Amino acid sequence: MKNQDIKRKIIDHTKILMQTNTHITIKDIAEACYMNIAAVNYHFGSKEKLLLTVMDEVVETLKVDIIKLINENDMEIEPFLEKIVTYVYNFAIENIGVLNYLFLTKELQSESSNALVKTFFTENEFTQMVYKNLKSSFTTENTKELTARYMILFSSFSIPLFIQISEINNKDHSPIETFKDPEFRRFYVKQLVKMVEHT
Incomplete structure (x- = not known):
């Protein structure tokens, strides 16, 4: 087996774990x-x-999938945002251990945080695409206004991740319902749209 194949095997098995x-x-x-x-x-x-190699790949997958959702979008903003929030929530459920390493494990925190910042807060293909969509959706060229809208969207999409992380340390094991309920997600998105539109 070639070195690259062995490395791929190790990464894939680690990702599953x-x-x-x-x-x-x-x-x-x-x-x-x-x-x-x-x-x-x-x-x-x-x-x-x-672990950092695996986390970089997982963050990249998240980015690529969101780009795909943006590129395929032919919906009004509300159902589109609901689709994104649902995707992020399902991603969080499927990658709870990875989220723990991204946000809670001290030994890797600074490096893993860098992967998130590099992907979602520096100028790159992903952020350029999101800003372009925000410009057309809200018809503004004001950079600070677009940044404010982007920050609101990003923090709102992050909430499902943090809900899942909180369940790791939930001692009484009573689940936090919220995003598991499609009706709640719709209400959440309605409020999100109002916030972003009035920023």
């Missing part, structure tokens, strides 16, 4: 890949570097 586990060891990763720990470390140097 991280989706539902909030704490994984290098031993867990090695066992999932049917390798020894030394082989995993040989290809990535350390567990931390491997």
Whole structure:
């Protein structure tokens, strides 16, 4: 097996482990890949570097999927935003362990935060596309106004992620319903649209 294939196998198995586990060891990763720990470390140097590689890929997937939703959009703003919020919520459910590493694990926090900032808050293909859509939706060229609208949208899309993260530390295991309820999502989006339109 080529080195690239081995690395891909390790990344893929780690990604699966991280989706539902909030704490994984290098031993867990090695066992999932049917390798020894030394082989995993040989290809990535350390567990931390491997986890950061996986998180970069997960954040990139989130970005690519949102770009796809934007490109395919032929809806009014309200159903479109509901579609995005629903997608982000489902993404959060499917990647709860990854979210834990992105936001709660101190050893990786600064590096993983950089991946989010680089993707969603620097000038790149993704942010340019979102700003272009905001310009046409709200017919404004004011950069600060567009930035304010973008910040509101981004923070609103992040709420489902944080709801899921809060369930990790929810000691009594009583679920937070909110986004699980389609009716709640519709009300949430209606209020979001009002906020963005009146910014």
